[in-house]
Amino acid sequence: MGFPTHHGGLENPPYKIQPKLPKRYPMSITCNSIKMTDKNGDLNFINQNATQWRDIPKKPIHYAPKEETIMLSGGLTILQDQLIEAALRSMGENYISMPNPNFESFQTGKAYGNRGQCNPTYFTVGNLVKYLQNLRDEKGLSSEEIVEKYVYITAGGCGPCRFGMYITEYKKALRDAGFEGFRITSFEHDKGIFQGDDIDDGILNFTPKFFITLIKSVIIGDIINLLGYKMRPYEVNTGSVDAAMETCKNLVANAFLEKKNLIRTLWKCRALLEKIELDRLQPKAKVMVMGEFWAAMTEGDGNYNLHRFLEAEGAECIPQPIINRLMLSLWEAERDVLKRESLQVEGAKKVDFSSVKTRALIRIGKMAIKTHFTLYAKAIGLHHYEIPDMDKLARLGEEYYTLDCEGGEGHLEVAHLIESVKENSSHLVISVKPFGCMPSSAVSDGIQSLVTSRFPQANFLAIETSGEGAANFYSRVQMALFKAKQSAKEEFEDLDMPDTMPDKIHNYLYQPHNEKAGTAAQLIESLTQ
Numbered sequence: 073m074g075f076p077t078h079h080g081g082l083e084n085p086p087y088k089i090q091p092k093l094p095k096r097y098p099m100s101i102t103c104n105s106i107k108m109t110d111k112n113g114d115l116n117f118i119n120q121n122a123t124q125w126r127d128i129p130k131k132p133i134h135y136a137p138k139e140e141t142i143m144l145s146g147g148l149t150i151l152q153d154q155l156i157e158a159a160l161r162s163m164g165e166n167y168i169s170m171p172n173p174n175f176e177s178f179q180t181g182k183a184y185g186n187r188g189q190c191n192p193t194y195f196t197v198g199n200l201v202k203y204l205q206n207l208r209d210e211k212g213l214s215s216e217e218i219v220e221k222y223v224y225i226t227a228g229g230c231g232p233c234r235f236g237m238y239i240t241e242y243k244k245a246l247r248d249a250g251f252e253g254f255r256i257t258s259f260e261h262d263k264g265i266f267q268g269d270d271i272d273d274g275i276l277n278f279t280p281k282f283f284i285t286l287i288k289s290v291i292i293g294d295i296i297n298l299l300g301y302k303m304r305p306y307e308v309n310t311g312s313v314d315a316a317m318e319t320c321k322n323l324v325a326n327a328f329l330e331k332k333n334l335i336r337t338l339w340k341c342r343a344l345l346e347k348i349e350l351d352r353l354q355p356k357a358k359v360m361v362m363g364e365f366w367a368a369m370t371e372g373d374g375n376y377n378l379h380r381f382l383e384a385e386g387a388e389c390i391p392q393p394i395i396n397r398l399m400l401s402l403w404e405a406e407r408d409v410l411k412r413e414s415l416q417v418e419g420a421k422k423v424d425f426s427s428v429k430t431r432a433l434i435r436i437g438k439m440a441i442k443t444h445f446t447l448y449a450k451a452i453g454l455h456h457y458e459i460p461d462m463d464k465l466a467r468l469g470e471e472y473y474t475l476d477c478e479g480g481e482g483h484l485e486v487a488h489l490i491e492s493v494k495e496n497s498s499h500l501v502i503s504v505k506p507f508g509c510m511p512s513s514a515v516s517d518g519i520q521s522l523v524t525s526r527f528p529q530a531n532f533l534a535i536e537t538s539g540e541g542a543a544n545f546y547s548r549v550q551m552a553l554f555k556a557k558q559s560a561k562e563e564f565e566d567l568d569m570p571d572t573m574p575d576k577i578h579n580y581l582y583q584p585h586n587e588k589a590g591t592a593a594q595l596i597e598s599l600t601q
């Protein structure tokens with residue numbers, strides 16, 4: 073199914089269809105391609121006694137040594153997954169980023185997963201099962217070989233939402249798909265260690281260097297993605313920004329692999345981006361996409377390719393970079409330490425050095441992220457991008473949502489909406505709410521109604537993604553976008569146009585920041601101030 077189109081509002085110059093529209097599969101083809109195990113459809117369990125679920129495989133498995141073990145992961149943006157692969161391979165890790173989850177992954181997740189899971193679980197669990205099935209059915213590896221040699225790394229948490237159950241979900245689906253005993257591990261911000269399988273330290277070499285390299289690739293990925301979203305809606309030649317992004321990605325990946333200077337590489341990218349012809353005086357609606365972390369960030373069927381859809385409809389997106397989630401995790405970890413310190417425990421030491429050390433490490437972590445981000449952003453030419461101030465966002469959100477509830481994005485969804493209204497940073501805020509997501513439903517459907525009643529000027533849309541029902545999703549986005557386009561047009565037309573336009577107006581390096589929301593309006597305002 074293709075994108076429904078909508079012509080109207082602000083299509084000046086003419087509306088352009090972006091080249092990379094998502095590939096969709098008819099439901100019948102997708103369903104027929106899913107291979108069930110013999111157990112699927114077997115109703116013999118009826119009238120049998122219930123048995124206890126056990127994570128541990130029935131038979132002991134002799135796992136492969138480190139040099140034969142392959143780490144799998146993925147599920148961030150496409151560019152970031154590829155940069156992470158290059159970065160970790162540069163450290164000698166046998167690591168593969170899996171392809172972006174698609175509709176087929178979702179169907180596979182539904183076929184093998186428990187009922188009533190949230191949408192990201194189906195996409196990510198199904199994506200792993202699909203990948204392993206491909207290794208077995210297309211590449212000819214046996215199931216035993218796959219189980220012995222591969223390890224999957226994912227993010228984890230204690231919940232309180234379904235995040236705490238991810239590992240068990242993976243294991244259940246993998247067992248039913250014929251990969252019992254496949255190793256899964258995850259890391260959590262507040263433990264700093266791993267949950268899931270107890271994997272030999274020699275195999276997973278998670279040293280500080282490993283994490284620093286990983287974070288560098290994530291940060292550079294964020295920066296390149298942010299620039300892509302700023303530039304693509306204004307490109308004069310369709311596809312020129314995507315082509316430049318691809319070249320930048322290859323340059324950075326090679327820099328990781330060949331251990332070249334990353335800042336110098338980003339300067340090369342800057343020279344490339346400067347050559348792209350832009351027409352930035354088009355008053356386009358600016359749309360902040362937020363909501364549940366994975367659903368808002370993914371670039372594919374997981375959110376019906378929302379970012380590309382918005383761009384094709386004539387909008388500019390403000391995506392949520394991964395760094396936001398990292399900063400939230402660090403903020404939550406620091407808050408937990410401070411709360412623990414304030415507890416009165418009988419017989420406790422006056423100074424608990426373990427918590428002093430944890431706090432120091434968190435601060436170093438925050439500083440390292442900010443410093444690297446600033447350095448890399450300056451080199452490639454992303455100016456005036458503010459890393460979210462988590463304390464400020466907490467102050468904005470706490471009146472509406474307790475800071476103690478860490479499920480999903482916690483108070484962040486509320487805080488982002490309020491900040492966007494108060495600072496006039498977008499014409500529309502979309503909260504992507506995965507089907508079956510507990511925290512996101514509570515916030516987007518519940519608390520945000522109170523927020524929008526107190527901030528009636530907010531143009532807010534909470535939209536559910538279920539994996540199916542794209543037509544409904546697109547039409548609701550189009551309706552909200554119509555209002556946003558009108559606001560962008562009015563904002564632009566209310567401005568006094570200068571007599572002459574300096575050349576810098578179309579140069580991506582010129583990124584003025586003022587109280588206007590739209591890019592075109594911000595540029596004109598900056599000339600007349």
Ligand code: SF4
Pocket residue numbers: 190191192193233234235364365479480481506508509510511512
């Ligand atoms: S935040 Fe929502 S979508 Fe994400 S893991 Fe938790 S329940 Fe699932």
